[in-house]
Amino acid sequence: MSVRVARRRSAVRLATAAALLDVAVEVLVADPAASLAEVAEAAGIGRTTLHKHYATRDDLLRAVGHRAIDLWEQRIGTAVRAADAPDGGLRALAEAMIAVGPHLAFLWRNPIFDHAEDIGRRWKSVEPQALTVLKRARDRGLLRAEVADHWLLQTFYSLVYVAAESVYSGHLAPRSAPDLVVDTYTRGLGAP
Structure with missing residues (x-):
């Protein structure tokens, strides 16, 4: 142990x-x-x-899934309210999601949740808040205008996942992770 x-x-x-x-x-x-x-x-x-x-194990897995969404719901408001930040709350969103990274990674990795309608509904109710922040960053010229909403979300989730895994494994300092995510995101999808 x-x-x-x-x-x-x-x-x-x-x-x-x-x-x-x-x-x-x-x-x-x-x-x-x-x-x-x-x-x-x-x-x-x-x-x-x-x-x-x-x-049962499935009962535990579902409870962990709901806990992950609870934590995400609690933290995402900070990013949504950061509308006045120069990046529209992009760093706050990265920080909020990395903080609950292991929980989100559990959701993203576990195929049981592909068919859990209650968790899917909850995820879909929180996801627009994340997209609001990403679209604000796009509207401010930090991201290319032609990037589709779906791709904004999926690439951001991917970076958050890698950053959270790196923090969890000790390869990345928790305080450095949000800036690294934002830098990689804006330079990869950034406006020219």
Whole structure:
């Protein structure tokens, strides 16, 4: 067991269901095939206790998916409200998404969510907020005008994913990641 997970044990014992889901996402991002027993061990609880909260692995996965969207919803408002920033909130969006990177990576990587209508609906309700920020950056001339909305989103998500993975693996400093994402994004899709 890693030191990181071992340190969280005592905190999770007394914490909320959200903390349990945060540990679960760490375990499942590190090993997508991790069992409920491994998640319970990392959280410092018994398997029976975990089963009281989530009867099946699918129940746990769905709960982690909803937690990821909860966190994204909580954080994206900062970027949307940064309309006065010279970049229209682009850096704030990168920072918000990288901060919940492991959760979003779990959503993006897990094929179970391709068919989870409730999670898909929630994702589609938050996504326009991200697009608002990206379109603002485009309207301010930071991005090429002809780039389609879908491509704005997908390339941004890809950069956020790589940055979050790099932060998680220790290859990139958390404070450097948003600037690197924005720089790569605006130079790759940037206006001439």
